[in-house]
Amino acid sequence: MSSTVTPRRTAAALVAAALLLPLTACGGDEKGGGEGGSSSAPKANLTVLAASSLTDVFKSAGKAYEKEHPGTKVKFSFAGSQELAAQVKQGAPADALVTADTKTMDGLKSDTGTPTVIAKNRLVIATGKDNPEKIENLKDLADPKLKVVLAAPEVPVGRYSREVLDKQKLKVKPVSQEANVRAVLSKVQLGEADAGIVYKTDAATVPGKVDAITIPDDENAVASYPAATLKASKNSKAAAAFVKWLSTPEAQKMLRDAGFQKP
Template identity: 45%
Template sequence: MILPHTRRTAPVSPTRVRPNAVLLSPLLAVTALLVAILSGCAAGGTAPGATAGEGSGTPNGTITVYAAASLKATFTELAGTFEAENPGTRVSLSFAGSSDLASQISQGAPADVFASADTANMKKLQDAGLADGTPRNFATNTLAIAVPPGNPAGIASLKDLARPGIKLVTCARQVPCGAATAKVAETAGLTLSPVSEENAVTDVLGKVVSGEADAGLVYGTDIKTAGTKVSGIQFTEAGSAVNTYPIAGVAGSRNRAAAQAFLDLVTGAEGQKVLAAAGFGPPGQ
């Protein structure tokens, strides 16, 4: 009897697991994760822990702008423009006398941008290493006399402010408008005796508006902003004390991209148009 041919099949060996394969899998997973994170950052993503807008050329997130009190109306308008043109941004504004703002920044206040009503207070930040880059001059301003509507004290010139019994209010000397007041008085050979010295030009204007003062020395832009609440008197001696306004980023800002974009808006054609409409002179004046 002939038996059919039977094909023998070799036994299947059990799969051998290489010891290193188990060890490499977690390493490969970690490597893949790192590559994904780095790729996201390179594509414009924000690294964990970074402030929005930091290190990116696209304005994003919040910036805090410290600006001289005389800039309140214009910078409020420009902040709105900036936010509208750069979705995802927010501008937090803080207004006060330039000397007060410079002191706050020197003491660690978290500002991203500083706009001063004079170069002296900006220089304080530069000397302390707190200005990010070279400040840019963006406007000029000169003093004018603010009086209540109807001018009850009959003020007609700068020398009238030295008359006995006149209730004059000025800025304190350390404030830019106060330094300008001292200079124009010296130029005119006058001794002024204010009943009050304020730390911000807006406070001087407020005392005239409320009727607490017969006159106040403020900027021409403040009188224009006040509208019918006060009347303004120009005087030739004002030309001896033209205040130049510089603006700069603050060193240590965590949102330099947005800060620089705001500086560009203020110093650019759009910002200059808003400032000129408010009565500010050009930076080269």
């Protein structure tokens, strides 16, 4: 017995098909399919507190992450790690934190998730272009005729600087103590100081404007950069996805290209 297709049944089928189309499209978006690249990470506007020495590389990393995760925006707030820690303690609205030392991060255990070290760094002596004072090593910084600038002792790079100077039993009296590594670099670049101790990666951001004098490994200090989510985040899953992404090959290559060492 053959069935008859009535105009009414045909119209019903067309309506059902039309209703299914938007559902299928929505399902595709949730999976993040498409040529633009995406992931299952939820969309969000993320605020990441990050150490000053990460400024340049994280600006590039943020753009790469947003391209990979359409609908997500990453805003960075850069400062010395001690300033970032104070912001966290004061309840500043943020989703993730990356410091330039494990000590600062360890002091925030009650405020963060489990941290993961994403990179390491080393110190160099920054001098004016062409090294006009002919500084060759850490011992030269003890010359009272030199204007040396360091980061404040509560700043990770300032603490590392004093560690390496104390290790060599050198007494260096800085003409100023700055709030972060970029401020130290700026003083040298502007000629307001003859030398300063900064991270290798920071000196590399101003090629041709400052010289970087290598500090031998046995006299140097290694800075570790841990990243963690913040428990007060309103975007916990998206924050966790970003922190996890920082350890991916793509993000790690960007850090290596910027001069950071492997975790």
